[in-house]
Amino acid sequence: MTSKPFAIALPAAVLLALGGCATPGGLPAGQDNFGEAYRQTLQAQIIDPAPEYDTPFGQTSGAQVAGAIERYRTGKVKAPAGSAISSVGRASGGGVSASSSN
Template sequence: MIIKARRIALAALLVSGLAGCTHTYPGPAASNFGDANRMTMAAQVVDPDPQYDTLNPPTSGEHSGQAAERYRTDKVKQPVSTSSTQGPGGGS
């Protein structure tokens, strides 16, 4: 009878010890705890079989040659200047 009582007490102790292994995070973070780390690791994995619409982006050797020639002869096309700020009175 004493052995049976000891077994029951030991089983109760083990079951209560296993209850500490469960995740009981309060609030809405309980369902997605650790997702940030998993997503960061997944972003670093290269797709082993990427599928693209076109194999290479469209290029033009003639345009590249003309640009190289303009660079060599110092006749580079100047880009159009744009402003990212407004003058006085702009904004709210």
């Protein structure tokens, strides 16, 4: 059993609450860049079909690349020449070790 004032007040309150969500005239004031992040992301994903690079690429040999692919497939990859191990983190610290005795 509902009362008549409650049956009228509830829909009126809902309409008033939803009316606060509406924005007359489109965008809220001060938000003329609405959707700018979306447009920037979309533009970043478009690929340039004829890119121009600052530095030219080096020459490659088709026979050399074919040999590298075949070595990769057969598991006989050559080790890179002239690579060195970095010395970062190899120095010992001056702290007390766990195995030192007092």
